[in-house]
Amino acid sequence: MxxxxxxxxxxxxxxxxxxxxxxxxxxxxxxxxxxxxxxxxxxxxxxxxxxxxxxxxxxxxxxxxxxxxxxxxxxxxxxxxxEDDDTYSPAALPMVKEASSKNIARPARKSQKILLCGWRRDIDDMIVVLDAFLAPGSELWMFNDVLEKEREKKLTDGGLDINRLVNIS
Structure with missing residues (x-):
């Protein structure tokens, strides 16, 4: 060009x-x-x-x-x-109809298997968030270049207490 x-x-x-x-x-x-x-x-x-x-x-x-x-x-x-100076003007605020949420049933959560690929320095925080959102009995599988013994040390050094995980293993 x-x-x-x-x-x-x-x-x-x-x-x-x-x-x-x-x-x-x-x-x-x-x-x-x-x-x-x-x-x-x-x-x-x-x-x-x-x-x-x-x-x-x-x-x-x-x-x-x-x-x-x-x-x-x-x-x-x-x-x-x-669009133009004579095509707009303020109108009354839209009314919002309140609905009762008392009878809304939450669907039962199902356990899941999650594959986490790669490694980040804040992966321990990600695991804590996953534990909070996943259903009990969920599994976290990790696929990365970090050796298992080194991985556990890095997670612990990052502040993750594996024994405090409630919903995932």
Missing amino acids: SLLEKLVRKRRIWEDILGFENCEFYIKRWPQLDGMQFEDVLISFPDANPCGVKVASYGGKIVLNLEDSYILQEGDEVLVIA
Whole structure:
């Protein structure tokens, strides 16, 4: 690919990202959102994707990827990505119907045989996690280059107490 072709290709990529076709960035003040947490603002726009806030108390600084707990203040403006500036507006928060989970039966877990291939320095931690998630009677088989006696020493040195494993052998 020639230098000219590369430059043309890069230009097309930047035009796709920053151009005025499809969706663009818009920033607008929505007084009805004052006092709302940003996590609720995120789901308030069915036809746009909020991605930041122009924070009035920071001198109009735009902050992207806000904490969910940020509360919109008077004067704040919401930055969104939308198809056009007249195609979106905030709607009422969606209602979530609570369901009772009292009668949900968990399926019985079955023991499993796990083959762990290779060796990592934190393999002892992986074994502890497997022990916590697998059903009683499960087996852990190890396939690696570490000799058995050396393997036991490395696991013990890493903090693994094989006698404390409950669900796997």
